[in-house]
Amino acid sequence: MTDVLRYTAFTTDPAGGNPAGIVLHADSLSDEQMLAIAAEVGYSETAFVLREGRTPPHLGLRFFSALDEVAFCGHATIATAVALAERGEGGTVVFETPAGEVEVTTAEVVGVLRASLTSVPTRTRPVPGAALGEALEALRLSGADLAEDLPPLLSYAGNEHLVLALASRQRLAELDYDFARLKDLMTEQGWTTVQLVWREDERTFHSRNPFPVGGVVEDPATGSAAAALGGYLLALELVTEPRTIRVVQGVDMGRPSELLVDVRPDDLRVTVSGAAVELPTAQR
Incomplete structure (x- = not known):
C-alpha cells in the first residue's frame, strides 16, 4: 500500500x-x-x-x-x-x-x-484576441470589468497562465463562470489556470484561480500562478527594484492563503515562498 x-x-x-x-x-x-x-x-x-x-x-x-x-x-x-x-x-x-x-x-x-x-525563467506573450474574447465570455466578464492599467497577458513560469487584472475587489469576489466552456478553451490553448487578480497596492494582490482542467472549480493557493504573476509584473516593467509581493488567495473560498513572491528587475526567475502544515486525519 x-x-x-x-x-x-x-x-x-x-x-x-x-x-x-x-x-x-x-x-x-x-x-x-x-x-x-x-x-x-x-x-x-x-x-x-x-x-x-x-x-x-x-x-x-x-x-x-x-x-x-x-x-x-x-x-x-x-x-x-x-x-x-x-x-x-x-x-x-x-x-x-x-x-x-x-x-x-x-x-x-x-x-x-x-x-x-x-521558478524557471518566466516569459510572457500577448493573448490571441479570439481566445481572450472567449475567456471573458466563459468567465462572464466584460472589458469594463478589467483594470485599465494592467493588460491581459499570458505568463509562463513552468506552466502558462492567463492573467486578467480586474478593476475592483467586488468583481473578483463575484467570480462565477461556465466550467465546461472554460475547461474546453483552456485545454485548447494549453493554459493551466486563469489567474484573476485585483491590485490593492503595489505590494499586495488578491487572486482567484479557476482550474477546471484539473477537475476543480478553483484553487485556494496556486504557487505556479503566483510565480507567473511575478513574471507578468516584470514584463510590464512594474518592478524597478527588488520587491516582495504579497498574494492573498482563497479568502472567497473560506481557505485563506498567503503567498510571498520575490521579484528582481534583473532576473526573469521568481521566488515564491510559504508555509505548509500536515492535515489532521479529521480534515483529510
Whole structure:
C-alpha cells in the first residue's frame, strides 16, 4: 500500500491553504498508478518524489491532478519540501520536474518552517484576441470589468497562465463562470489556470484561480500562478527594484492563503515562498 501524506500549503492553519497529496517514495509506481492515487486523494494535485538514479540534493518530482499529469505545481512543491524537511531532508533541494529544475530551500522563520521555490525563467506573450474574447465570455466578464492599467497577458513560469487584472475587489469576489466552456478553451490553448487578480497596492494582490482542467472549480493557493504573476509584473516593467509581493488567495473560498513572491528587475526567475502544515486525519 502506497503511503500518501496530506499537507496544505501557503498557510499555517489546517483550515486554510491549498491541500496536496505527497508520495515521498514513488519510484515503483507507474504513470497509471500515480494518476489513480491522485484521483483517489481528490486534491487539485498530488506530488510524487522520485529518487532512483539521482544524488541528493537532486530529486525527481512529478505532479498529477485527478485527470492528468501537470508539468509543474507550486503548492505541491512547497508542501513536499516542508514534508521532506520535517523528516530530515531539509536545506536546499533541486527538484527535477517536467517543466525543468526547480530549486527549493526550507528554513525556519520565527518558529515556522517555510519553503521558497525559485521558478524557471518566466516569459510572457500577448493573448490571441479570439481566445481572450472567449475567456471573458466563459468567465462572464466584460472589458469594463478589467483594470485599465494592467493588460491581459499570458505568463509562463513552468506552466502558462492567463492573467486578467480586474478593476475592483467586488468583481473578483463575484467570480462565477461556465466550467465546461472554460475547461474546453483552456485545454485548447494549453493554459493551466486563469489567474484573476485585483491590485490593492503595489505590494499586495488578491487572486482567484479557476482550474477546471484539473477537475476543480478553483484553487485556494496556486504557487505556479503566483510565480507567473511575478513574471507578468516584470514584463510590464512594474518592478524597478527588488520587491516582495504579497498574494492573498482563497479568502472567497473560506481557505485563506498567503503567498510571498520575490521579484528582481534583473532576473526573469521568481521566488515564491510559504508555509505548509500536515492535515489532521479529521480534515483529510
